Amino acid sequence: MSTESHAQRTKLLGQWASAMIQAATAGALTGDPRKPLNIRGIETVAGPRAGALEVDAGLDAGKLLRVLTADGGALHRQFVPFAFVGEPSVYLAGRYVRLEAGWPDGLAECDVRLSSIGRHPRGDGRWIAGKNEYGQTITLAIDDTKPHYLFGGWTGSGKTWAMRAALAQLSQDQTNRLVLVDCKWGDGLGCLAHLPGLVGPLATDTETARAALSWAVAEMRRRYETGDKNGRIVVAVDEVQELTGKTGDPACTEMVRQLASKGRGARVHVLLGTQHPTVDVFSESQIKRNLVGRVALRTEDYKASEVVVGGPSPRADWLLGAGDCYAIVPGAVHRVQLAYILPGELEALNTGTPEMDAWPDFDPAAAGTLPAENGVRWEYNGDELAVALVGAHLGHGRPTLVKSLEAAGLGGPGSVRAARLLDLGRATYAWLLNNDWQLSEADGLPA
Ligand SMILES: Nc1ncnc2c1ncn2[C@@H]1O[C@H](COP(=O)(O)OP(=O)(O)OP(=O)(O)O)[C@@H](O)[C@H]1O
Ligand SMILES: [Mg+2]
Structure with a gap:
């Protein structure tokens, strides 16, 4: 300027x-x-x-x-x-x-290069977001109070650039390990495919995304089971609406839901980017509710603004695009011009090789439940599981599941036990749906 x-x-x-x-x-x-x-x-x-x-x-x-x-x-x-x-x-x-x-x-000042306002802040899950209205540098962080972030805004608003800048900075801290999913065939996060700290290859299709997310859920579970919470796992999904919600993949939706609802305590964090921030995408808003940090870029309309911002004001649909955003964390809203990293500079950061050259196969059990607290192991019998599965098929919630179990003479489970059974039924159902219920001759049934 x-x-x-x-x-x-x-x-x-x-x-x-x-x-x-x-x-x-x-x-x-x-x-x-x-x-x-x-x-x-x-x-x-x-x-x-x-x-x-x-x-x-x-x-x-x-x-x-x-x-x-x-x-x-x-x-x-x-x-x-x-x-x-x-x-x-x-x-x-x-x-x-x-x-x-x-x-x-x-x-207007649309051009804030990251290198012009500082180096990435090393450590503590922080990254430099950009410049606020007073010319101050605004830093965002994933931590206990802001474990997960939503990057929302319509096409061309600057979501991908924002996620790239955040991820590139997070990759410079060796305590972060990254899982990248790009539902736009690698067009968005492809240029980060060799950042340091990647756990596995960039996922650009549903099958790979399922495998990558299932690794993340299994890792979350391992962390809870072993108490090993060293470092952070950062799972970033650009264009998440392709993967989750009513038109998405049920198994991926379930796994993203689990990561967003249970990741915090295991230091597993999600950064989700979407151009369609509708309630549908976030399945019953369960996912959305846990995305405490928001980078609200210019949205298509007021409705989308409400979803990204989490309230009626400020109006993200009145933002000006190209990195103009409201950065929203508990207790603070900043209007920020986001800093970006030039493609050439990103190239220079691509010095790593993912830990694994292929993701382990999608494990439907990983989309299941967390271990029980206090060393209690829950065991369910076949009848209970059958009721849970039918309940999942019918879209029942916990109260109906409990009634069905009682009606089937299977006793009245406590609320924690019932919730776990509900999770298990839903995850198994999601897995079955994804495998198209295909019966083959090997099942001994007519195809
Ligand atoms: N922080 C920024 N500063 C300046 N210009 C930006 C910034 N972010 C984005 N832009 C401009 O806006 C364009 C679109 O950005 P980006 O690809 O991140 O949008 P998007 O929201 O991911 O769009 P899509 O939904 O189509 O993927 C960029 O090519 C760039 O020209
Ligand atoms: Mg994009």
Whole structure:
């Protein structure tokens, strides 16, 4: 950013702020000179992609928000003193009313190279995400409070570049081991196929993805069983909607669900990228709920924004694309221009060879249950398993499963035992579905 553009942005924000104060004081915002709005102060923020005003309107905050958002923000647009790109937005941020409008080409800063803002922060599951609106470098991390991340945004918003930058940095820490799945035939994460720390080959089809995820689930289980929680396992899936949800692969959906719901304690983490952040993709939102960290890039519409952001605001559908995002972690939201790594620089990081040159075969049992706590081993008999399997086929949940077991004279299992049986039935069912229920002559049955 040149000093000239910097001065220009500062000047425009100053004009915008004075125009707002003048109009509020004169009653122009309410259309009634007898009803001025009281503005106590305005902070200006020159972000990389958008300029913003943070308006402290005290008790008039609600009124100010109302007049500025009415009629599709018609009034708000009149005050922005530059040819903004995208949709200007108005929302409550803390106790301020925040007005944002995208800089036109000459003033925007879309180009934040990772090498220009720092080296990757080694260790602790951290990576440099980019630059926030105050020019500060924002670092994200996978840890106990943010074990898993969602990268969501429509096509071309910058998900893959964001995941590449994160994974390239994570690969530089020897305590991280990476599992990469790219459901776009390697177009996205293919350039990371030789990063250090890869466990196995990049998976680019459902069969390999199933094998890779089954390794990750088995490793999670091993970690729980042995108590060995050394280092992190980072499982990254780009375009996860191809693999999970209603139209995806049931076994993969189940395994991603398990990793997202139980991975934290075993230090197994998932980073999921999707252009279709719908509830369907995340199967009953069970997966989504566990993706605590969010990198919300520009979404197609408000509905998708709600899913990625996890609430009605801020609006990811009003972001400007190409790495403009809200980085959301518990207790903090930053508007960030994401840093990227040039393809040539990525090439230079591809110095590794995966530990395994092929994934072990998909193990349906790996998509089963976790070991029981306190050394208790659960055992189920064939009748119970049959009921669980039929229940899974019918889409029953735990309460119905318990009723069915009682009705079959198999006693009333406790809730933990029933939950495990439910998991087992679902995993077996998923495995059967994936194997197309194929009966062959070897089964002694007519094909
Ligand atoms: N952080 C960034 N800074 C600048 N430009 C970016 C950034 N991220 C992405 N872009 C630009 O946007 C383009 C699309 O990015 P990317 O391939 O990551 O999108 P995507 O969201 O993965 O899209 P798709 O859904 O089609 O895979 C890139 O080719 C690049 O030109
Ligand atoms: Mg992509």
